[in-house]
Amino acid sequence: MRFYTLAAALVAATPVLAETWDMPTPYGDSTFHTQNIVKFAEDLKDATGGGIEITVHSAGSLFPHAEIKNAVRSRQVPLGEFFLSTLSNEDAAFGIDSQPFLATSYDEAWKLWQAQKPVITELLAKQDLMPLFAVAWPAQGLYTEKEIKSVADLNGLRFRAYNAALEEFAALAGAAPVQVEAPDIPQAFTTGQIEAMITSPSTGANSKAWDFVSHYTPINAWVPKNIVVINKRVFDALDAETQTKLLEAAAAAEARGWEMSKAETEAQVQVLKDNGMVVYDPSPELLAGLQEIGAKMLENWKASASPEALAVLDAYNM
Numbered sequence: 001m002r003f004y005t006l007a008a009a010l011v012a013a014t015p016v017l018a019e020t021w022d023m024p025t026p027y028g029d030s031t032f033h034t035q036n037i038v039k040f041a042e043d044l045k046d047a048t049g050g051g052i053e054i055t056v057h058s059a060g061s062l063f064p065h066a067e068i069k070n071a072v073r074s075r076q077v078p079l080g081e082f083f084l085s086t087l088s089n090e091d092a093a094f095g096i097d098s099q100p101f102l103a104t105s106y107d108e109a110w111k112l113w114q115a116q117k118p119v120i121t122e123l124l125a126k127q128d129l130m131p132l133f134a135v136a137w138p139a140q141g142l143y144t145e146k147e148i149k150s151v152a153d154l155n156g157l158r159f160r161a162y163n164a165a166l167e168e169f170a171a172l173a174g175a176a177p178v179q180v181e182a183p184d185i186p187q188a189f190t191t192g193q194i195e196a197m198i199t200s201p202s203t204g205a206n207s208k209a210w211d212f213v214s215h216y217t218p219i220n221a222w223v224p225k226n227i228v229v230i231n232k233r234v235f236d237a238l239d240a241e242t243q244t245k246l247l248e249a250a251a252a253a254e255a256r257g258w259e260m261s262k263a264e265t266e267a268q269v270q271v272l273k274d275n276g277m278v279v280y281d282p283s284p285e286l287l288a289g290l291q292e293i294g295a296k297m298l299e300n301w302k303a304s305a306s307p308e309a310l311a312v313l314d315a316y317n318m
Contacts, residue, residue, distance in 0.1 A: 021054045025081040026065035027182060030206055032260045033135060033226050034058045037081060040133075040228075040253035047245040054079075065181055072231050073127050079230040084120075084134065085163045092301060092309035093119045096316075098165040099301060100221045100294035103316070106262060109136050109223035115315035119308045120227075130235055132250040134227040135257030138200040138265035139220035143213045145195065147280060151289030160188065160197035165297070169198070169221075172293045186211065201268035210275040217282045218269070219290060228253075 023041070027034050034056065041054035057063075063071045068080040069087065088095025096116060097103065103112040113134055121131055142148060144157070155174035161167040162181065170177035175196065180188040182203050188194045189212035196213070198221055209216070228250070235243065273279050282290075302310065 018050060019052050021052060021078045022057060022062060023054050023079050023081070024057045024060070024062040024068050024071065024077055026060050026068065026083065027226075028059040028206060031058075031202060032264050033081065033137075033257065036135060036253055036257040036260055037228070039256065040249055043249040043252060044246060047249055048242060051242060052246070059183055060181070069129070069229070072229055073129055075231050075234065078234040079132065079228060081226055081228045083162065084225045084227045085165060088164050091123055092305040093123060093312050095163060095165050096301075096309060096312055098163055098222050098224050099298055100165070100169055101291050102294070102298060103223055104139060104220045106136065106223065106258065109225070110258070112312075112316050113225065116312050119312050123308065124229060125232065128232045129229045130232045132228045132230050132246070133254035133257070134225045135254060136223050136225050136261050138202055138261055138268070139218065139223050140198045140200055141204070141216055141218040141220070142282075143197050143199065143204055143209050144215050145213050147215050147278070148217065148286060149283050150285045151293065154196065157196045158192070158194045160185065160194040160199070162199075166198065168297055168300070169293060172296060173290075182207065185209075189213070200265075201272060202264050205268040205271040208275070210272065210277045213277075215278045215280065216269075216272050217280050217286075219282045219287065221290065221294075 023037070025034055025037055029035070038056055041056055045053050062077070063080070065082060066086070068082045071077050072080045085095035085098040088098070093116065097109065097112055103109045113136075117131065117134075124131060146153075148154060151173050157175045159170035159173070159175035159177050160180045161170055161177035162179070167177040167179075178188070178194050180194055182199075185194075185197070185203070185207040198219070201216075201218075204216065230246075235246070238246065269279060302313070305313075
């Protein structure tokens with residue numbers, strides 16, 4: 001009888017439906033997005049008393065970046081993170097945060113996300129996916145081997161691209177776009193595959209940009225986001241209390257992630273300086289030329305955008 005009582009007590013102290021979830025992310029452990037997700041996993045484990053334990057697989061180690069969304073959709077993994085605008089070929093609403101000079105500050109980027117989120121939620125629901133949270137990168141800056149005084153100076157450069165918008169941007173600037181994922185940046189520069197890039201101070205510092213370029217200018221072209229999604233069937237299968245705890249952990253991760261991003265901007269620009277990069281303000285001529293490209297891209301975007309995407313832009317401009 002004593003054995004039964006002890007065994008029953010042990011069972012009662014153990015989560016009945018303890019689960020271990022694998023979560024793929026595209027970026028390395030030193031990236032603040034990954035660090036934020038690790039904290040999200042810890043928060044969820046604590047909130048559920050160990051009922052859900054997330055194993056974070058960083059730097060594309062479980063699935064390549066391009067495969068993460070479909071891995072979640074097909075329930076190979078319950079949740080994952082990816083760069084939101086990589087889905088812009090599915091619908092322009094996914095890529096509006098990568099439209100140059102549309103939202104160039106954190107306040108504008110947050111306003112854009114509030115306009116974007118309801119539409120994104122509906123679009124993802126059609127694929128059995130549900131957004132949990134999104135976190136902005138620092139505003140995108142320009143990395144080159146010399147000072148860029150005008151858009152004409154970009155002509156002919158092999159230019160790193162990571163989504164359709166940046167491919168178009170590079171082409172309009174007279175550069176040659178080349179698709180390169182963040183972990184492959186150092187090799188791409190070393191082998192001459194690319195000569196310039198627009199990316200965040202975070203990615204620049206994490207990839208040790210000073211090893212292959214010498215100049216950085218914060219043109220604040222756009223403030224793109226990573227998004228964390230969960231398979232809707234997986235979420236629906238959770239009991240109501242666990243769903244609430246998951247959403248609370250996600251909301252905390254979103255708020256924390258945006259603050260981390262703000263701190264990251266200042267810290268990583270300083271890292272670039274400390275490692276010998278020339279950090280300079282963009283010239284009025286360069287900004288004017290870039291904004292002209294941005295305006296043309298937005299007109300092109302509107303001409304082919306879905307009604308859902310146009311609704312995002314209208315809500316943002318209200």
